[in-house]
Every structure is written in C-alpha cells, then in structure tokens.
Amino acid sequence: MKKLFPIYPILITTIGCLAMTSCENKNTEVKPTTKQYMEATTKTIENMQVAYKGEKTATAKYEAFSKKAEEEGYHTIALLYNAVSAAENIHAMNHKLVIEDAGASVPIITPVFSVKSTKENLSDDINGEAYEANTMYPDFLKTAELADNQIALLSLTYAMKTEAKHKKFFEQALSNINGNTLNNLSAEYSVCPVCGNTFSNAPKHCDFSLTDRDKFIVFK
DSSP, X not given: OOOOOOOHHHHHHHHHHHHHHHHHHTTTSOOOOHHHHHHHHHHHHHHHHHHHHHHHHHHHHHHHHHHHHHHTTOHHHHHHXXXXXXXXXXXXXXXXXXHHHTTOOOOOOOOOOOXXXXXXXXXXXXXXXXXXXXXXXXXXXXHHHHHTOHHHXXXXXXXXXXXXXXXXXXXXXXXXXXXXXXXXXXXXXXXXXXXXXXXXXXXXXXXXXXXXXXXXXXXX
16 A cells, blocks of 8 residues: 655656746746856755655654554544655755755765653644745745756755645644534545655646556555
8 A cells, every 4th residue: 555656757847847848938037157057956855855855754653653653542533644754754855856866965864852741742843844835835836046056946846835735734624623524534645656745635637746546545
C-alpha cells in the first residue's frame, strides 16, 4: 500500500511545460544580473536542503502523531496523519532529487520534535503548515525563479500546494474534536506518489501532477 513510484521522468516532463511558460514570460521580464543569478543558484540549493530537513522531520513527526492519535481513540485522525506523513516523505524525496541534480550534499538529519496531546499536535500542525504554505515555500520559489531552476520550482510548488491542503485537513480534524463530530471525518485518504497531493475523495487524476488515480497510495 505504501509502495512509491519513480517520479523523475514525470518531473522532467512537467518541467518541460514549465520551461516553455517561463520562456514566454521572460520576454517581458527584466533578467537578473549575473551576480544575482549566481547568488540565487547557490541560495536555491541551500533552501532545498532546508526544505528537505523540514519534510523528513515532518515525515517522522506525523508518524508519531498518528500513533498518539490512535492511543487516544482518534482512529480517523491517526489515518490522516499516516497519509500526511507519506505525502511529506514524497516531498522530501523530490527535494532530494533537486539537491542531487545540483551535485550538492543531501543533509543527514535526526528529526527532533515533541509529542503532545492530539488536540495540541493539531494546533501546532496548523501553524506549521500555514508557515510553509504562506511564507517559507513562496520565498523559496522566488529565489528558484531568479535561478531559473525548473526542477526546484516544480518540487517546491508541489510541496507548497500540498501543505495548504494539509492545513485544511488539520483544521477540520481539530474542529471535529472540539465539536465531538469525529464521525464526519473521512475513513480513507489517497496520496499522489509523484507530488504528495492528498485527497479524502480521490479524483480520476491528480490536479497537480496529472497522475492517474490507480497509482495513488491509499490509506484506509
């Protein structure tokens, strides 16, 4: 159920489309100076290393939070955490490809986090996902755009869009705990193996990467 699929060919195909769009846009854009380009190129890889660390930590953290939710009797929330953990790991692997493609070193990390009650965990997670979706990843994307690093742009975009969805899932879960309406939460989640996009009701194909539904990782 948790088998992951090769993503590099799909990333490259999608990058081709992005590159065409980028080239069209650059006809009217002011090009960065050589110094700005070089600085952005270096900074983009540093950002990818930071993002990789964050996603690997999130992978382990959400797996631990899933166990905590199960202990507290929140089975559907435990299921959600399992799905989100898998999605974060896909983001980490995408970021790893970008780092390796640049010939840079992939950080070796030991995830550090604390496990609280499920309600506290959810509250912290909402803030964390909001920061990534609204601040961290948009900032990283601006730098990657200056560096014209198409594979970084794609990996960062996938993560940013997915984190926004994770925030909404966590908000719903916390609201349902507070309202004692946990029976309204989904009993099944699907994760796109290419971009980490997460669904409670899987469409025919991923709306981020266009991956077919039959390749999704299912949690139920």
